[in-house]
Amino acid sequence: MPSQKNAVHFGAGNIGRGFIGPLLVQSGYHVTFADVQDEVIDALNKKDTYTVHILDQEKTKEEIGNVSGVKSTDDDAIDAIAEADIVTTSVGPEILKRIAPAIAKGISKRREQKKGDLNVIACENMVGATSGLKEEIEKALEGKHEDLKYIKEHVGFPDCEVDRIVPPFESEDKLEVGVEDFYEWVVDKTKVKGDLSGVKGMSLKENLSPFLERKLFTLNCGHAMLAFLGFVKGYKTINEAIEDEEIKKITRGALEESGAALIKKHEFDEKEHKEYIEKTMTRYANPNIHDELPRVSRKPLRKLGENERLTGPTKMCKEYGLPRDNLLKGIAAAFYFDVKDDEESAELQKMLKEKGLEATLEETTGFKKGDEEYETVLKNYEDLKKWRK
Ligand SMILES: NC(=O)C1=CN([C@@H]2O[C@H](COP(=O)(O)OP(=O)(O)OC[C@H]3O[C@@H](n4cnc5c(N)ncnc54)[C@H](O)[C@@H]3O)[C@@H](O)[C@H]2O)C=CC1
Ligand SMILES: O=P(O)(O)OC[C@H]1O[C@](O)(CO)[C@@H](O)[C@@H]1O
16 A cells, blocks of 8 residues: 555635645655634634535535644644645745744654655745745754755755635634635746656646746736725725626726736747736636735735735836736825725825825835836826715
8 A cells, every 4th residue: 555645734614725835745645734813713623624615606515534733833833744745734924934944854854764856835925935944944054064965955945836815714614715616836847856646636837937027917916906006995895896897997907007017928829828918807807716916915015015916017117118007006006005904004004194105105115206106106096086976
């Protein structure tokens, strides 16, 4: 009998339980979720199985078994890494540095126990998430030459792109999760140690960047446009926002703008990219998915950042001398995002109050006074005032 393959997944949240965890289980791994929420960890250990609802036209279910939970801050997490064949994460970009020390300790233990190859893959909405995590792990092992040598020889750190819409799911059962049918997981093949071809749903590619930029500057870009513009008009959900013809038109326009730049940069087939945009618009409008705007627009300071989903495609359009009017409407709308329990939203509103829009715009997006983008966002911000109810 083949021996049990083991995976440790940091973050038993929506993407962990609804996307990466299930794919690993279906590929024959026992998945140990490492999280900080006791309730979720206890439930995983008590039940050993949970339901994933596929929220498509026809609603189906998958039962996911062979799972357990550990506290990511306990030694149990380190022990689990020592026994793992793969470590994945979906904790949010800002949490990666917090989990790096535990992964470093787990790697050190593997080296002592002369364990074989391991791959660590950060599945976050971010360019270079795994590379950043690798840096943090190496920092945690500074001066430990044997561990660093072991990493070089035995630990792969491939960056990746993850795409599946998984909002919080209403259920009495803490573990149940609701997902769209669509998913895409593209992993940088050139950085893998050993063989990951047995992982179901993982697409190994030599050139990750076009896939990553296509996803961030399309799915995430349009989602952010809908969420920020929808918020200005007082809508609560993505479904409400996309039903508004004005918002829908601007969002589609933004995807066409980012699409034109992506086609130029990555030489995508024009017709195929048009279809990709249409498919993305259909995914947003899925009537079976209830997605609240504050989730999609969460952490606005990160989302406004250079090379992120709105500023990134805008800059790319500029580089190729292409229009970016719709994208700049989405950027302007982001400054209206005001949700008290979102720390970054509170920080953004504080900046606006204390420094004013001009300085905040410069600080968050990198657009400078005199740039066409800077002036247009200021104008758009004024124009959006009439949208507020
Ligand atoms: N939900 C979605 O539709 C998508 C999310 N993503 C990305 O996946 C990542 C996670 O997103 P979600 O699953 O939606 O978030 P989530 O909030 O549902 O899950 C995050 C999980 O991480 C856990 N966590 C926080 N600190 C931790 C720590 N120190 N150690 C271990 N676990 C910790 C939380 O308790 C939570 O269970 C983000 O980077 C997001 O950008 C990517 C594609 C789609
Ligand atoms: O932390 P992030 O990037 O906001 O992740 C949550 C996100 O999940 C998605 O719905 C789907 O990837 C995004 O468009 C959304 O913003």
